Amino acid sequence: MGRKITSISAYRNKKEKEEIQLQTALSVDMPQGLEQHLLQIPDRENSGNRRSRPWLGVAAALLMALTGYGMYPMLEQSNLFTSGSLIQDAIAHAGSQQAFIQGIDEAVTLQQVNMKLQPFGSQLAHLPGHVYYVNHCQFGKKTVFQMVLGNAQGQKVSVYIVPQSSSGEDMRVQGNVNGVQVPVNHASLVVLGEDEQEARAMSDKMKAAIEWHSI
Known part of the structure; x- marks a missing residue:
């Protein structure tokens, strides 16, 4: 083992x-x-x-x-995502794997999500939506938690937890993607969605569901 x-x-x-x-x-x-x-x-x-x-x-x-x-x-490309903006890094990563995860539905369980969250010193008390995909990815040298889930309107939303603290909230739009970044404990939560309101709503759901512990 x-x-x-x-x-x-x-x-x-x-x-x-x-x-x-x-x-x-x-x-x-x-x-x-x-x-x-x-x-x-x-x-x-x-x-x-x-x-x-x-x-x-x-x-x-x-x-x-x-x-x-x-x-x-x-x-390979994930190691190049070092734009200085976590939202832009997330958008670049999501775009690079769009074709790969477009039709994926792994019906991820809460236990599987929490296994991926364990190295980040956190876990979810409940799933904030149907989880299609969960994994770890790279933003430059940062190992990042990634999850793709559905919101109440059936839209897919990408969620990233980055082990990098941020001083405040940030919001950016690129094409038809709206990105929201908020500080959470010692890390940053980045949510990408088609609509700013839905991205913020999922961000609030994640903050309400996540629990932190020492690692």
Whole structure:
């Protein structure tokens, strides 16, 4: 059993080690034409060439890793979100993964949400809406809590808890996205919605539901 993560710093160190390992694996240059070569393998097998090719398993695994990595660009791009504004960072992150989470409904439970909140020293007493998706993400070097949930009008709202204190409330609009940032305990709560009023309403629901404890 892996070591239990009990703090943001421990979680960040773990993620940084995983990213270094992934980048090391992805730094290997692919042989030119490898993808086409792999696609032609069935035809060669059918022609009677049955020689063992142990390297194919490694090459195929590497190709799958590279392809999968390309399908989820937010894993790489998330490290670039350091605009100086937490709302802008949240909007950039939400935009990068829009296609990925658009049709997702993981029907997340309160227990699952609180497991993700544990490294932030907090938990929810209740869910403020139907939770479609919950995870951790990166704003630069900051490990951030992310949750996508539905409001009373059926609109999807993105919620972020950032382990960075803020002195006061902030509000920004970018396109059709309204972002609200409010200080909560030792962190900041950022809520993105289609409507400023709904973003503020979800912000109030989150503040009422969240409980803080030491980590």
